[in-house]
Amino acid sequence: MTVTAQMARFALVGVVNTGTYYGCYLVLLTWLPYIAAHAIAFALSMIGSFFLNSWFTYRTRPTWRKFLLFPLTNAANFVITTGGVYLLVDLAGFSSRYAPLVAAAAAIPITFVVSRTIMLRPDTPAPSAERVP
Numbered sequence: 001m002t003v004t005a006q007m008a009r010f011a012l013v014g015v016v017n018t019g020t021y022y023g024c025y026l027v028l029l030t031w032l033p034y035i036a037a038h039a040i041a042f043a044l045s046m047i048g049s050f051f052l053n054s055w056f057t058y059r060t061r062p063t064w065r066k067f068l069l070f071p072l073t074n075a076a077n078f079v080i081t082t083g084g085v086y087l088l089v090d091l092a093g094f095s096s097r098y099a100p101l102v103a104a105a106a107a108i109p110i111t112f113v114v115s116r117t118i119m120l121r122p123d124t125p126a127p128s129a130e131r132v133p
Contacts, residue, residue, distance in 0.1 A: 081106075
């Protein structure tokens with residue numbers, strides 16, 4: 001599959017994942033502060049994102065190793081979106097209902113590159129080349 005096709009599939013998974021995140025965020029926002037609602041919704045949607053990206057985007061088998069590494073794909077996303085939500089809500093006076101959607105847009109390219117690297121990485125390291133005398 002081409003990188004362009006993977007990017008298109010990644011974007012589609014991102015739309016589904018954003019909808020999942022945002023739905024969870026709005027439900028949690030009814031009884032939690034916005035940062036707590038954001039963090040919990042983010043964690044829940046990340047699990048779904050892992051499986052969708054494994055099966056649909058990269059057509060690879062999900063493994064425990066990839067599952068445990070997958071949060072690294074979202075570390076940059078989490079920092080960018082959390083910082084963005086804070087800046088938009090507390091400093092710019094933006095609505096806490098819509099700030100996560102705006103902040104998420106800046107994190108997409110970074111998340112794709114890291115995700116692709118982890119998901120397409122072999123589960124077992126390649127054997128090192130042995131010298132032949």
